[in-house]
Amino acid sequence: MNETTDGAGVELADHASFLLSQLGAHAAQRFAERLQPLGLDPKQFGVLTQLAKSDGQSQQQLADAMRLHRNVMVGLIDELEGGGFVQRRRHPSDRRAHAVHLTETAWELLPPAREALDALDTELIGGLAVEEQRHLTRLLRNLTDAAGLAPGVHPNLP
Template identity: 30%
Template sequence: MTRDAPPEVLSSRLGYLLKHVYLRLTEESARALAPHGIDGRELAILAVLNAHDGLSQLEAAGKLGIDRTTMVALVDALEGKELVERRRSPQDRRKNIVQLTPAGAERLRDAEFARQEMERRFLAPLSSPDATLLIRALQSLVGAPTGAGQASDSA
């Protein structure tokens, strides 16, 4: 599929550029993960659960920025694929701890490899230093407080 160049009037607008890069990344990610039977959101859940042992559904949702209802549906789907399992917390019987199954750990490993390869190809038009700089810049923006860099009214 060929893509038209952005209209000149939009070619330097941050919102336009980020939106269209995100749409392309989403398409590429879906294509890379499809053979593994999961999508990007499910991969993110598997990665967070793998990185943080013993998380409840609510704690994992908080780390991912997903509302509770959506998280339940996503965990239900992953449980249906036998990639995660819920267990009652021994410390608090009201909490469900969500853990990867052995199949989930294997799927995570394989899908992460596919994601990394997709990202490498996606960033290939950039030099390695530029790709690293882009990632670092985006990490800074994600972690920046709202309104950072705006002029203060109190001056």
């Protein structure tokens, strides 16, 4: 038996699962690199996008939305508050909770952050024809839905 020719090996690069995982890890890493000049890491950016959808959420609400434990959110908000991106204010109806609000700085950071994401799309799939880019994006969206992944939610970020 010859281990190099008997076909017992596994051709990882022919499997969609492996390619997705490989390309996904690369995308996450490149996104982190593109976010870095803005002073953000991916998790912090996730909090900001959540607050952009609905400002003033409690830390528990943010943790639920991002599928993180509330203990992790404490540190995230600490970092974001230290960086001047969010403020902890008194919650209007629950004295246990904080209402987390975006600062002007954070609001101004969202457009360049979106541009970073657009640029990354171009970097990764810009080689395709425009209609093929749209087709792939729609296809990927269908696959995430079929896999039961919540839209815009991404645990396990670097």
